[in-house]
Every structure is written in structure tokens, then in C-alpha cells.
Amino acid sequence: MQQKKDSIYSEYREKVADFVFDKNVVSVFDDMIRRSVPGYATVVAMTKVFAEQVAEDGAVCYDLGCSLGASAIAMRRGLEHKKGCKIIAVDNSEAMVSRCRHIVEQDPSNVKIDVRREDILDTKIENCSLCAVNFTLQFLSPENRDEIIRRIASNTRPGGMLLLSEKICYEDEQEQNFQVKMHHKFKSLNGYSELEISQKRRALENVLVPDTTKKHFSRLSEAGYSQFYLWFKCFNFISIAAVK
Ligand SMILES: Nc1ncnc2c1ncn2[C@@H]1O[C@H](C[S@+](CC[C@H]([NH3+])C(=O)[O-])CC(=O)[O-])[C@@H](O)[C@H]1O
Numbered sequence: 001m002q003q004k005k006d007s008i009y010s011e012y013r014e015k016v017a018d019f020v021f022d023k024n025v026v027s028v029f030d031d032m033i034r035r036s037v038p039g040y041a042t043v044v045a046m047t048k049v050f051a052e053q054v055a056e057d058g059a060v061c062y063d064l065g066c067s068l069g070a071s072a073i074a075m076r077r078g079l080e081h082k083k084g085c086k087i088i089a090v091d092n093s094e095a096m097v098s099r100c101r102h103i104v105e106q107d108p109s110n111v112k113i114d115v116r117r118e119d120i121l122d123t124k125i126e127n128c129s130l131c132a133v134n135f136t137l138q139f140l141s142p143e144n145r146d147e148i149i150r151r152i153a154s155n156t157r158p159g160g161m162l163l164l165s166e167k168i169c170y171e172d173e174q175e176q177n178f179q180v181k182m183h184h185k186f187k188s189l190n191g192y193s194e195l196e197i198s199q200k201r202r203a204l205e206n207v208l209v210p211d212t213t214k215k216h217f218s219r220l221s222e223a224g225y226s227q228f229y230l231w232f233k234c235f236n237f238i239s240i241a242a243v244k
């Protein structure tokens with residue numbers, strides 16, 4: 001995938017603007033997310049396992065906030081032996097979607113991936129077997145988070161699944177400080193300087209506002225999921241598998 005190294009926040013900035021998924025971010029995105037999100041590669045790779053487990057012939061699956069299509073491509077691997085499945089991959093960043101389409105085309109497979117540029121709030125979800133929302137809900141407003149989870153749940157087949165991966169926060173201040181400190185150490189050992197870490201933190205301040213795990217569970221319960229399991233956790237990042 002991407003080879004270019006992320007050095008977006010390496011130079012001192014007088015003012016740090018809000019984080020956006022523009023052309024500059026897209027050009028380094030794969031490197032950025034791997035060096036910034038502990039467990040990212042594992043979470044993405046496991047999408048294949050969930051897809052193999054829940055999808056039947058003709059399944060319709062979704063990757064909402066697909067970025068460069070990493071989760072959709074992993075999902076595709078899990079659908080390879082089933083007949084007539086398709087994946088709808090959605091992102092609202094034009095730069096992401098155009099690069100994503102190119103990457104998907106370079107990955108030959110009999111499983112169709114339809115890459116759409118739209119807001120996930122406008123995506124029509126129908127007859128869903130598996131929906132991946134990997135590190136994307138965190139960028140929506142609280143009301144929109146409730147709305148999209150409700151919409152996914154009510155259009156998911158019985159036995160269908162939502163894979164929800166997120167950066168989280170903790171109610172307990174001591175634990176919050178500990179987990180954030182470990183996340184920063186992870187980034188620093190992955191080659192980010194203190195300046196890069198602090199400038200990106202400022203850029204994300206008003207853009208990525210994490211919920212607690214408890215909040216995610218209550219939202220999933222209210223939306224109608226009968227089971228939800230924390231299947232992955234590393235510092236302040238989690239992934240939940242929710243079954244309808
Ligand atoms: N309202 C929205 N509608 C559509 N897209 C959106 C919206 N808000 C944000 N995005 C998109 O959500 C993606 C979040 S990245 C997902 C990684 C991917 N899932 C992966 O498995 O590699 C995670 C991160 O960067 O931390 C970006 O591409 C945004 O353009």
C-alpha cells in the first residue's frame with residue numbers, strides 16, 4: 001500500500017488547524033495509522049475472520065469510513081469462498097476515495113467492492129450481514145453516532161454483525177492518564193517526536209472526541225444488539241463485535 005512516511009506534524013506550527021483527511025494525509029495515511037493506532041493491523045486482519053463466520057452466499061457487507069479500503073480488502077478475503085457477496089465501502093473524503101478505488105482495482109478478487117464517496121449518514125443500509133466501522137464513529141457528533149448505530153442495527157439481518165473499533169477514554173482519571181501515556185510512548189517508539197505528538201493531539205482535540213467503553217455498550221444495547229463483546233483492546237483503543 002502506501003510507502004510514504006508521515007512527517008505532517010514534524011515542523012513547528014504557530015497555529016495548529018483542525019485535522020482533516022486531505023491530500024497530504026492521504027499520501028501518508030497507511031504509515032500514519034499503523035504508527036499511531038496500537039493493534040490497527042490486527043483489528044483490520046481479523047475482519048476476514050468475522051466475515052468468514054457471519055456471511056452466507058449473497059451477503060451484503062459494509063465498510064463505513066473505509067479510508068484506503070484496508071478493512072474492505074480484509075473482508076473480501078473472508079468472502080472469497082462464498083457466492084455472490086458484495087461489499088459497499090464508503091468515505092466522505094474525495095482524496096481517500098480516489099486513492100481507495102485505485103488500491104481496490106489493484107487487488108483482483110471475485111468479490112465486488114463498490115467504493116462510494118458519501119457521508120456515512122447518507123448511506124442506505126440494507127440487508128446487512130457484516131458492517132465494519134473501524135476508527136470512524138469517533139469523528140461523528142454524539143447525535144450522529146447514535147443515529148448511524150441505530151440505522152445499522154435496524155438494517156442488519158438477525159445474526160448479522162457490527163465490528164466497531166474506536167479510540168476510547170476512561171472515566172477514571174488515573175487510568176485515563178496511564179492509557180494515554182502508554183499510547184504516547186507507543187507513538188514515540190514508532191518514531192514520532194514529542195512535537196509531532198503534541199501538535200497532532202491539538203489538531204485532533206475538537207475533531208476526535210472519544211467515548212468510554214460503557215457509552216459504546218449502552219448505545220449498542222439501545223440500538224437493538226443482543227450481544228456485544230470487547231474482543232480487542234490495546235491501551236486507549238478497542239474493538240467490539242456486536243451481534244444482532
Ligand atoms: N461522516 C463521515 N462519512 C464518511 N466518512 C467519514 C466521515 N467522517 C470521517 N470519515 C472518514 O473516516 C475515516 C477515518 S480513518 C478509518 C480507517 C479505516 N476504517 C481502516 O480500517 O483503515 C481512522 C483514522 O484516521 O483514525 C477517514 O477516511 C475519514 O475521511
Ligand SMILES: O=C(O)C(=O)Cc1ccccc1
Binds near residue numbers: 032033037167204208
Ligand atoms: O494519532 C492519534 O493520536 C490517533 O488517535 C489516531 C489517528 C490516526 C490517524 C488519523 C487520525 C487519528
